[in-house]
Amino acid sequence: MKTFPMGGVHPSENKLSSARAIEVLPLPEVVNIPLAQHIGAPAVAKVAKGDKVLTGQLIAEAGSFMSANIHSPISGTVTAVDLVPNGQGLRQMMITIKREGDDWAEGIDRSATLVKECNLSAQEIIARIKAAGIVGMGGATFPTHVKLSIPAGKKAECVIINGVECEPYLTSDHRTMLEHGEELVVGVTILMKAVGGEKAYIGIENNKPDAIAHLSKIVAAYKGIEVVPLKVRYPQGGEKQLIAAVTGRQVPPPPALPIDVGAVVCNASTTFAVYQAVQKGMPLIQRVVTITGKSLKEPKNLLTRMGTPVSTLIAAAGGLPENTGKVINGGPMMGRAMVNLDSPVTKGCSGITVMSEHDARRHEASQCIKCAKCVAACPMGLEPYYLSKMTQKKNWDEVEARMITSCIECGCCQSTCPAYLPLLDWIRLGKQTTMGRIRARAAAAAPRK
Amino acid sequence: MANKLIVAPAPHVQTSQSTAHIMRDVVIALLPALVVSTIVFGVDVLRVTAISVAACVVFEFLIQKYVVRGPLTISNWSAVVTGVLLAFNLPASIPWWIVLIGAFVAIAIAKMTFGGLGKNPFNPALVGRVFLLVAYPVQMTTWPMPVSGGAFDALSGATPLAAVKHGAVGPDVLGVQDLLLGNMPGSLGEVAALALLVGFVYLLWRRVITWHIPVTILVTMALFAFFVALGKGGMQTPALLWQLPLFHVLAGGAILGSVFMATDYSTSPMTVRGGVIFGIGIGVITMLIRLWGAYPEGMSFAILLMNACVPLINKYVKPKRFGVK
Amino acid sequence: MEVLLYTILTLCVLGVLAAVILYFVAQKFRVEEDPRIDEVEKMLPGANCGGCGFAGCRGMADALVKRDDISELFCPVGGSDCMKAVAAYLGKAAAEKQPEVATVRCGGTCEKRPRTNEFNGAKSCAVAASLYVGETGCAFGCLGFGDCVAACAFDAIHMNPQTGLPEVDPDKCTACGACVKACPKMVIELRKKWPKNRAVYVSCVSKDKGAVVMKACKAGCIGCGKCEKVCAFGAITIANNLAYIDPQKCKLCRKCVNECPTGAIKLVGMDPLPKEPKAPAAPKAAPAEKAAPAAKETPKATQAAAPVEKAAAAPAPKAAPAAKEPNHES
Structure with a gap:
């Protein structure tokens, strides 16, 4: 069974909601739409207080190439464009819309009919994806049209569809693959056409045998698409790990990108969104969100409009249990703990994980016993114990020399540490500082030339 | 809430x-x-x-x-x-x-x-x-005899390693069975090779240690002993070619040291490659002391000497980085 | 006997050899250095705090000796006296700066600024700041994990466990600026040091609108502008919903202190001005009222807990505590 070459851990999978079919969450009454839901420049609001909007209408336009459009997920009146606290409690520009009915903008095909034919050119496909505001829905929220625009001199040999979903608990990609497999595979052909790749691989971990069987059956009718079962190991869903697992090629350290080894990686839900955007004219205004947690009454997968408050999803899953200690936007390995449960679901939100206080509280840290488990667990071949220590000593030259910028923040080191040290807390800080230093150096060097 | x-x-x-x-x-x-x-x-x-x-x-x-x-x-x-x-x-x-x-x-x-x-x-x-x-x-170095009996007159209170070193007996003084089950004089922990190996398997199963350091040490020692046997006229007495390596791996503290002492977290290298260097060093130094040093057993000195090298190994031996050739 | 002789002889020969080698090595690799650098280094405080911008006092001494114009160099620890002495020794013109002291501009004590969540990560302000808003609803104030305390080389700043805020010991503080750099929220400022450690400053850095500030903290500046109006010296400016007192213009008249509805303007080392006789309330500052959960209903009353009496004050223009949806915690 294929997998990535080094490191990794296997946390308890806890896929509580994998057998629960996707349910449609009732439309929210009020939504908050952040202008920055993606990596890159925030979108620029195109509406103002008092404007009437339709479902699927463009309400904010990409601020630059590295940015994404945003559409209204409901129809109603814009009540504010203002700073609103996000899940981390930080104030962020958001468009607030109060719902009135459910009137859709024109040109959106909401039927379930499968449209296989696609006679558009690569440029046209990318233009439609850009117009629909699609970003990576696995959590990284990298604008998809940027990823598909292959730089001159590079060639995309293969498209890799990320159906790994290695995060514990989360099942939104799994359910999407099962329930929208046909559409997803059409999406794969569209992506292949967009980047000019001949081959496509759909990587799925073998804890989802139903998805592997289902998609294998569908792709049999297509040329050049292959389903690749993968050994269950976290962080296989990391872009670099997945490319290495599927093709055996390792992306060199930053600033190299996956395209340097001829691969374009796209998440399964994103691929489905690409199908909907290109074939149906549907902008990215809703997504499947897994609401899960051992203490929740009903873990489930909900088709949710963007901007819906997280508290609404929790209520739909049976309400917040009394012993809740932590609510995580995302899965337990890379998700962000939330302080504000009224914050909205965004494009990158693949799940909400509720943890009891007992599970949520960290064990007390003791001292490093040099067990080297973090070194063995690091999928990038780094030395987490050392990077963490040197960051605390502010030895920035040393952490840079030891390749801290390669860290993908997967959390394997910290989750495997028997001394319960906050390794990644520090490494993340060291990485941010180092990136800042590299940028400052580049800026200082630029005018001289 | x-x-x-x-x-x-x-x-x-x-x-x-x-x-x-x-x-x-x-x-x-x-x-x-x-x-x-x-x-x-x-x-x-x-x-x-x-x-x-x-x-x-x-x-x-x-x-x-x-x-x-x-x-x-x-x-x-x-x-x-x-x-x-x-x-x-x-x-x-x-x-x-x-x-x-x-x-x-x-x-x-x-x-x-x-x-x-x-x-x-x-x-x-x-x-x-x-x-x-x-x-x-x-x-x-006053070793008590096993309570089970006196099949060890040949050793007369010396450990097998000491007896062999002083030329009193050959490495075939004890059978494989005796070496494995610990029917010989020695310190508490070094006599029961088989029991120590059971512990080794348990540690591997519980993922407390990895196999690299112990296996490297034991393989290095066996190879070293093999070549020594070869030099000592192993061509004439082929039995020596397997007796000497086996004896050195099973007798004395080789297994106790390699499985439980050399793998001590804070005194062993942080990387697999470093661990291999560390293991080879221990194996070689142990055999040098056993064969030509003043002491019959060199495991503890070898481990301590290599412990001293660990900071250096950690500084220069880095793990294999992802994406770096 | 023979052994002894040989041993001694060998050692002697070795010693002579080593001495000869060392002599030549020392000759070959000798570094010529201006002896004045050593002298200047001795005149500097020797704290190696980095407050001057160099890695240590030696680096500063080196620069002081080598540069012709030393007006841009300043040792905050030694202060003007030290710089004058160095300049006199080197025959150059020294920079002159007024003494400064680190000032923590946050009044969000545990009592005034209730905790809304619990941070369970590495106990560091930098880590917490890179993750989220902090343990309270205020996105600007002190996080309370003590990065400034760890950064201080002079033992001059300490966390007060009662308030959860750092406190500067002005007598120990050398204004080296290490804590200013360490604070990710930029709460600490180097301000002019008055005689007897007197000071008046706005103890808040929140740029939030008044209503948001009121919800998160009872000691925050709501940007109402009363202090700006009352200041006769133009020392107070309001920008981004936040008042700032310019220490260069401030004359310590203390009028603004009585005017502030939330008690965000701190007065140190002086008694407040006598209160206007309008209010018939208790003259002495009441012991700080326990933060009752019912605070929401009567925001004015709780503000009065601050030493300043504001019974007759008109409601703050932006105050609308119940406007936003209540926090999920309550």
């Missing part, structure tokens, strides 16, 4: 294998050897082990409470591990006060002066043993 939400950076899951769990697993892995040793040498084994463990724990407690005044960490079982390992390096007949001195050197000098668990550069139990070996050579 009753309580305030807890916030922390990701990841939000932690392993259940804490430091205390790991140390407890090491103690469990040492139990089979303790049982075998008790069968071979009698209840003296339990006496020495109990004194050593109790002394190590008490010394660590006292030092942390009254000298360092830091947090108490005796609950992490590391002092127990040191205690058992120190006892395993002693003869069963050793007087109790020597055990106390050994435990004091191990804990107070080799461990706590450097900041306790994880910061000591040398394996505490081995420092204790070597100190005793130098300070009390007579008591430390």
